[in-house]
Amino acid sequence: MTERKCILSGDRADPETLVRLALGPNGEVLPDIRAKAAGRGAWIGVPRAELETALAKGKLKGALARAFKTGELQIPDTLPDLIETGLRKVLLDRLGLEARASMLLTGSEKIDVAARQGKVSLLLHASDAAADGNRKLDQALRVGQEAEGTDLAGIVLPVDRGALSMAMGRDNVVHIAVTDSRAASRLRAALGRLESYLGCATGAPVHGEQDSADAPGA
Structure with missing residues (x-):
């Protein structure tokens, strides 16, 4: 997949490092962690603390309204926990x-x-x-x-x-x-x-040579 843009920070990154949000049929915004839900999605790449601040101040709702092109949104207070x-x-x-x-x-x-x-x-x-x-x-x-x-x-x-x-x-x-x-x-x-x-990324390396093989059971 091509890069995706975080709706809160504006930074672009590999979608595998971001979290996709999807809009349900009733207008509820929910995490789509595996990025498989149908329809339009919105991507976030900020730590939980920043997400909670954006949610509390209404910034998240505005960003989602622009991403989904609708103001009919229901953002659960538990969204950070769900993610x-x-x-x-x-x-x-x-x-x-x-x-x-x-x-x-x-x-x-x-x-x-x-x-x-x-x-x-x-x-x-x-x-x-x-x-x-x-x-x-x-x-x-x-x-x-x-x-x-x-x-x-x-x-x-x-x-x-x-x-x-x-x-x-x-x-x-x-x-x-x-x-x-x-x-x-x-x-x-x-x-x-x-x-x-x-907000606790270690960046620890993997030891040993790496090659490209399919994940077992993926």
């Missing part, structure tokens, strides 16, 4: 797909071994993971990537172990190692959208 929930679901769904495709490892001991062998492309920690456990696996990642002495580390997800365990169909998922660089790129894209919306 966050949708972006979080996309990330969790992607984790579930990659888990079923055997692209992920869980369990600290297995991850430690794989990380030290340089087989981990992306390291993820639950939001409620213990700091000591994170540090040990981060160090193993640095050893395997020959990056000792740097600040290379796994990413602390904005998702707790309960949500991760449910998404992946496994018990007590606290740490996740992504062993395929293509899977890591797909997860990083889904995570990046959520982080950008929450």
Whole structure:
């Protein structure tokens, strides 16, 4: 797809980094996270805090009225929550797909071994993971990537172990190692959208070579 323009900031970006809003038949504006709804859409690429301000001050309604070419709009007060929930679901769904495709490892001991062998492309920690456990696996990642002495580390997800365990169909998922660089790129894209919306983007790189292959289960 070509670039899309954020109706609030005016910036243009790849639609995969933005959030599409769609107009329902009753005039209600709802998030179309996967950008598959029919009809005209409007795109936003600002963090949640900016969206909430635009919603409160009426700027969002004006921008949407221009985008949809109608003033008959119903913008739910919960729109910021709906977007966050949708972006979080996309990330969790992607984790579930990659888990079923055997692209992920869980369990600290297995991850430690794989990380030290340089087989981990992306390291993820639950939001409620213990700091000591994170540090040990981060160090193993640095050893395997020959990056000792740097600040290379796994990413602390904005998702707790309960949500991760449910998404992946496994018990007590606290740490996740992504062993395929293509899977890591797909997860990083889904995570990046959520982080950008929450205003906590890490920009952490994917380790290892990358190539273009279709996503499993996509």
